[in-house]
Amino acid sequence: MNIGKAISGAFVLQSSLGRTMAIFMLLLLTAVLIVSAWTLDRSWQRKLHDTESDAVNLSVSQARQAEDTFLQTEIVLRAMQREIPDDGPNSVDKSAINTILAEMKSSLPQLNGLFIYDAQGNWIAASASHVPGAMNNSDREYFIYHRQNRHGGVHIGHVIRSRTSGDLVIPVSLRLNDAAGGFTGVALATVRVDAFRRFYSYFELGDGDLLALLLDDGAALYVRPFPDAFINRSLSASPLFTIQLMRSDRGKGAWRSALDNKERIFGYARSGQYPLIVAAGFDKSELWTEWLHDSLPDLVLNGTLLLIIILIGALVLRQVRTNVENQIELTALRDELTTINQTLQAMALLDGLTGLANRRQFDIFLAQSLKQSALSGEPMALIMLDIDYFKLYNDSWGHVAGDNCLRRVGETLKNIPVRQTDLIARYGGEEFAIILPGATLEAAQRIAESAVEAVRAIAIPHPGTRPGTVTISAGGFALNASGEAQEAQQIKEGADRALYQAKHHGRNQAVMLPS
Numbered sequence: 001m002n003i004g005k006a007i008s009g010a011f012v013l014q015s016s017l018g019r020t021m022a023i024f025m026l027l028l029l030t031a032v033l034i035v036s037a038w039t040l041d042r043s044w045q046r047k048l049h050d051t052e053s054d055a056v057n058l059s060v061s062q063a064r065q066a067e068d069t070f071l072q073t074e075i076v077l078r079a080m081q082r083e084i085p086d087d088g089p090n091s092v093d094k095s096a097i098n099t100i101l102a103e104m105k106s107s108l109p110q111l112n113g114l115f116i117y118d119a120q121g122n123w124i125a126a127s128a129s130h131v132p133g134a135m136n137n138s139d140r141e142y143f144i145y146h147r148q149n150r151h152g153g154v155h156i157g158h159v160i161r162s163r164t165s166g167d168l169v170i171p172v173s174l175r176l177n178d179a180a181g182g183f184t185g186v187a188l189a190t191v192r193v194d195a196f197r198r199f200y201s202y203f204e205l206g207d208g209d210l211l212a213l214l215l216d217d218g219a220a221l222y223v224r225p226f227p228d229a230f231i232n233r234s235l236s237a238s239p240l241f242t243i244q245l246m247r248s249d250r251g252k253g254a255w256r257s258a259l260d261n262k263e264r265i266f267g268y269a270r271s272g273q274y275p276l277i278v279a280a281g282f283d284k285s286e287l288w289t290e291w292l293h294d295s296l297p298d299l300v301l302n303g304t305l306l307l308i309i310i311l312i313g314a315l316v317l318r319q320v321r322t323n324v325e326n327q328i329e330l331t332a333l334r335d336e337l338t339t340i341n342q343t344l345q346a347m348a349l350l351d352g353l354t355g356l357a358n359r360r361q362f363d364i365f366l367a368q369s370l371k372q373s374a375l376s377g378e379p380m381a382l383i384m385l386d387i388d389y390f391k392l393y394n395d396s397w398g399h400v401a402g403d404n405c406l407r408r409v410g411e412t413l414k415n416i417p418v419r420q421t422d423l424i425a426r427y428g429g430e431e432f433a434i435i436l437p438g439a440t441l442e443a444a445q446r447i448a449e450s451a452v453e454a455v456r457a458i459a460i461p462h463p464g465t466r467p468g469t470v471t472i473s474a475g476g477f478a479l480n481a482s483g484e485a486q487e488a489q490q491i492k493e494g495a496d497r498a499l500y501q502a503k504h505h506g507r508n509q510a511v512m513l514p515s
């Protein structure tokens with residue numbers, strides 16, 4: 001039974017029920033895993049897609065906002081341009097123009113200041129109440145640009161620090177020409193970087209999310225949430241300029257930011273009117289954390305489902321295992337009982353000393369033989385055999401020798417030639433019997449004599465007999481049974497009488513009595 005327990009685990013999987021259950025559970029588990037993974041992946045892809053759309057929308061709206069800001073500035077610059085006479089800014093009424101510039105500036109909160117320079121870069125007018133004297137801006141990039149370029153469009157330059165306020169400003173400028181198109185100076189409007197800083201702070205963005213206003217040469221005019229040190233940094237090497245803007249003026253994508261190497265989902269838009277680009281980027285790791293947080297109920301639900309399946313699987317397999325163990329134990333128990341039964345049956349029907357049929361079997365067999373004789377109409381015979389002077393043998397050699405003698409006589413009787421249907425039994429004590437179904441008295445006589453002869457032939461020494469060896473006497477009786485109840489008694493008594501006669505006539509012989 002212990003062996004059964006040890007092998008039952010393996011047997012569970014080998015048994016068809018155990019195998020089917022294990023495969024079913026495995027398939028179920030795999031299916032739930034696949035469905036869960038697919039659902040979660042879809043939800044993540046949807047999140048990415050929504051974020052891309054948000055980024056594009058944000059960048060487009062901010063590009064439009066930037067355009068509006070610079071358009072308002074350009075309108076002011078054009079108005080300033082109109083205030084300058086053909087021969088150049090040097091001939092204007094400085095106090096009048098200063099007032100006009102101050103009024104213009106006050107109408108646009110994003111402006112830091114408005115300025116007019118002559119062809120040498122000298123300050124002619126400004127919106128500020130205090131204009132530092134003898135200032136020259138001919139070193140500024142926008143001034144050099146307009147002196148060298150004849151076109152009449154607005155120029156937006158890199159961020160500079162204002163010489164009047166000290167603030168970071170974006171210079172927006174126009175060239176001033178005389179009637180022949182010659183360079184007479186520059187009209188400048190400076191837009192506060194703070195205007196964008198404040199405006200971009202209105203949006204609810206994550207700490208790692210980015211909103212950038214860029215010039216089309218890649219220079220950063222302002223990038224939220226980066227500090228001022230990032231202003232004017234060139235992003236021309238980033239995928240936005242090297243790949244995305246080459247393909248289209250607005251779009252989306254994911255790449256590592258050139259500013260901090262963080263992966264973001266970007267949307268971008270180029271202004272159609274000014275050399276400006278706006279990019280909005282959402283931090284992918286923040287998105288992931290947010291998505292995980294949102295998907296937590298789903299994850300917990302899927303995890304619980306998986307756990308329940310594993311638990312049910314384990315319980316079912318355990319039940320199958322218990323059943324198989326029980327089956328093994330029952331089979332072993334049944335085999336054990338069968339063996340015990342067989343042993344008990346043998347013990348009940350066999351004589352322990354000689355191994356011949358015992359008295360019980362003799363009685364059963366005799367009754368069956370009589371029934372058979374009554375049915376078939378054939379005769380049957382019974383021979384009783386008895387060892388001669390066995391008391392004397394025991395007295396002479398002792399009971400242990402007596403038992404050995406009985407064993408040897410029994411062995412000898414087993415070997416006499418009888419039919420398979422005959423039964424040789426130890427009747428009791430030193431008496432034996434042979435039941436011969438279908439045998440006549442003559443046939444019984446032959447068998448009885450061969451038994452007497454066989455025992456004589458083994459020549460076991462015996463001090464009390466005439467030949468000096470163990471002999472037996474045999475008495476036989478035959479009848480045609482009719483099914484009467486007393487016929488068993490009758491045939492035994494007949495054989496007994498014949499045996500008595502054999503003893504009486506000198507032993508060591510067989511006597512048959514007719515019925």
Ligand SMILES: Nc1nc2c(ncn2[C@@H]2O[C@H](COP(=O)(O)OP(=O)(O)OP(=O)(O)O)[C@@H](O)[C@H]2O)c(=O)[nH]1
Binds near residue numbers: 400
């Ligand atoms: N050793 C041994 N002796 C047994 C056994 N069964 C019976 N005997 C003995 O067999 C003897 C039978 O003796 P009796 O019935 O007087 O007959 P006998 O001495 O054989 O004399 P006759 O039968 O007249 O030849 C008794 O002494 C029994 O004790 C047995 O199983 N073992």
